[in-house]
Amino acid sequence: MLSVLCALHFLFNRTRRNEGILKERPGHAPGPQEEEADVLIARRSLPELSQYAVQVLDLSSQYGGDDSISYTMHNLAGPPNIYPLAGDFTHAALLRTYGTWWDHLARWTPERCPKNPDWFQSRDFVELLFDEPVFPTGVSVLETDHPGYVVRILARSWDEGEQSGVHMDRWRTLWSGPVETDLPPNDPRKLCPSIHPPGFATNLLRLEFNCSMSVYYMELDAVILHGVPVDIRQPKRRKSREELDDSERLQKKQNGFERSRRNEEEGKLYNFTKNGYFDLLPYELIEIILSFLTLPELCRLAQCSRTLRDYCYDPFMYKHLDLKPFWPSLCEEDLLALKPRLTHTRSLGLSWTGNKGSFSPTVLDNFLGGWSEHLLQLELANCHWITNESLETVTMLCPNLQDLDLSSCDQIPPGEFKRLSSLQRLRRLVLYRTRINTESLLSIISKCTQLRHLNLGGCLEVKEPDVVLVVLASNCQQLRSLDMWRSSELTEIGLAHLASRCKNIEDLDLGWCGQVQAGVGVVVVMARGLPRLRRLVLTANRSVSDTDLESLANCCPLLEQLDILERNMVGKDTDALSLPATGCARFISWSVHLDRIGITNKKKKKVSLSPSLSLSPSLSLPPPPPSLFPFLNFSLNLIKRLICS
The missing domain is CATH 3.80.10.10 (Ribonuclease Inhibitor)
Structure with a gap:
């Protein structure tokens, strides 16, 4: 009880001292948190803006041809032409496939190991650009035929620095949900889900679909982005040189403490070699248990102990690796970190990854070198960073390929x-x-x-x-x-x-x-x-x-x-x-x-x-x-x- 009272007394005096210092400094400038709060208040006072997409930047598939305007995903740009009507119209946006047939026959689909996360159900996508960046408060999707197959909506970060080349590509999930197969197929619907605020402004949305359970083509009309406009007149406060130096010294000090603590813990565990009953389990049983884990779960489990790290880093756990679900955050450093574990990989999925500058065209040369000779399947759908140099790398380092997907690789x-x-x-x-x-x-x-x-x-x-x-x-x-x-x-x-x-x-x-x-x-x-x-x-x-x-x-x-x-x-x-x-x-x-x-x-x-x-x-x-x-x-x-x- 005495220690608790002492702590409260210390915090009370510290608060009074800080208040006195602030009162004695008439020219006190607000801190970053105070200024951020003022900016948010100013933004909330602005009227909400609702806008339609102005351009389709990328897509995975479409019913119409690239040389046509009928049934193409580019019809999502602009105000609605059909809604609230329902039915089949040539100026609607349609995906290329529906049902399970396209995966039923003409595709080799081995069991993924590590398994794909259950939350990832996407089969197709479309990326939409909007005119004004906003802090999103809602998204509306106008569906005119066979609705219910939108499964995820994502937003990409925007700031004033992206035009100068210093923009950091960040994606956040605004909403995700299951397929709704019980909706009337011929009734229009306006999908208005409750979204999670991403914490940044955006003018680029990505809609992902799963039409594998649909009995016919899903048709879309338009997408509306609701949000509070960015107050571009509000200047951003930049940290002074002294603040940067102080934060850098503090970060180095914290890293030193963390390093010494880690060394101390490793020293304590160095002589502890007994793992209890875990050592009695056969390797085959451990492999079956770990096969139920996803890639992020394996990486987290590997940090628990050296024994589990050896099991989680076993190349046999990565025979059929699909990185498509992790496209929003995957970077070249992640690929190079995974490379030592892929010596027995036979199937590799890189579809949808590396766009918007995340991968360079030469990343495959560093990533595939030394282990890809026995690779049998390679999926590179919608990888716009694939060029003729990348294709040359694939043909040289993967001579035994049996399955190659280059859908929408339009830079070759x-x-x-x-x-x-x-x-x-x-x-x-x-x-x-x-x-x-x-x-x-x-x-x-x-x-x-x-x-x-x-x-x-x-x-x-x-x-x-x-x-x-x-x-x-x-x-x-x-x-x-x-x-x-x-x-x-x-x-x-x-x-x-x-x-x-x-x-x-x-x-x-x-x-x-x-x-x-x-x-x-x-x-x-x-x-x-x-x-x-x-x-x-x-x-x-x-x-x-x-x-x-x-x-x-x-x-x-x-x-x-x-x-x-x-x-x-x-x-x-x-x-x-x-x-x-x-x-x-x-x-x-x-x-x-x-x-x-x-x-x-x-x-x-x-x-x-x-x-x-x-x-x-x-x-x-x-x-x-x-x-x-x-x-x-x-x-x-x-x-x-x-x-x-």
Whole structure:
């Protein structure tokens, strides 16, 4: 009790002494905390500002093409054009995928070790720039179709120093929540979650989505940022030289105390080698226990003791490492700190990391050197710091790669993709929204003959897709999935060659390939040549007919998903719509334009058909039109001459 009274007496006298000193100094300047409080009061007195996004800075995927304005994520910029209406509109913002199909077939997904944190559920993102930096008080997201799949909203810090190059990149989560699958799919919604104040001003938001549980495309209209404007007239108080020197001396003194305390504790634990019953546990059991931990949890556990540090630093604990969930805070020093633990790593995920200057183009040279020879999978989606030098580093240091994802790596020149031809063990290659050209692509598929999955969606520089498919059919006959989304120059000639050679294709995406004419019988040829088809996308192909559906129903018994949106060649009274469900035992659902069969509004619909219907009588298939084969022979001979020359 006496010690408590003494402490209270000391604090009372110290408070009085400080008050006396302040009263004796008429020119007393407010301290940093006092000034910060005044600034906050001034900011709160300002009126709240609500503003729409002015620009889309970055995105992971979009339904529309980069050369179009329909269904692109760039439609999020500006005021709303649709809300409070609901439905399908071309000037809405749509992501590229929905459901689990894109990860179900065409991706190698080993069990992560360390495991990914449960709070990270994001699959796609979009970054939005606003005109005025504000201290955020709220965010509103206008959803017009299939709402409920926004899972996280983040803000990036802003200050006046960012224009002079001294801005420190900081991200803070304003809100996060689970997917809401119980919302009405055709009702609009204004998402206005309660946010956590980040403690800084911002003019850049990032929305993250998880549409893996959606039954159809989610559509967005606009995003509104609410906040108190930054009072740019309020000068920032800078610390004097004396204050900086005092704080530096105090920091050195505290570091010395911490160092001496740590040495003292280590000296006490040096001779203590017994770990109790922990030493009796077999290594395999400890490995199973640690496999339930995330990467940050492993790093924290390693600080508890030397024994646990040895277990947590074991390279076998990092066989399949995914750093994508930690993109907001990951820096080059973190990569170099992890490098000694990655000698047995087979799968590495760096997607979404290193942007906004966090990584330099040469970081891969220092990070991958010495251990990446046995790396099998590398994910670099949306890594805008990847350049031709980075690509050269990957091909030299990772010669055994089987799975490479370069989605949206837009800083690689078209001709530099030829370097990938040296990775002759590639089985999966994702080039979605890259700048690869026809020449580089031909070089790759001519040498990488083990390709199983190839994604060329949105590759606008591939001007001769028919030539690509002919060479692909000749060299990669074990192909299982091919994505040619929005390949505007693709025709039935290349598809016929593909169907004649690549018999193992299960997933074929031909959405928005406007030059493909189904009327000449190419769908019938594909149905006969690709009996293992499980998913076929023919979006915006208006020439698909009842005969084509009959061919698919009779020749593709494994078909599960069929997308023939915007098709018009179907009659009102036809029974062809039930054929995929009756002829394919595993059929789940399809997407179809219903305007010609009694639905008056031109809205995309998702029709689920029961796979338990009885099998319909067999239908006779018409032979492929003879006019198609001269074109095939002529194009094949022409391509052979081009290759030989």
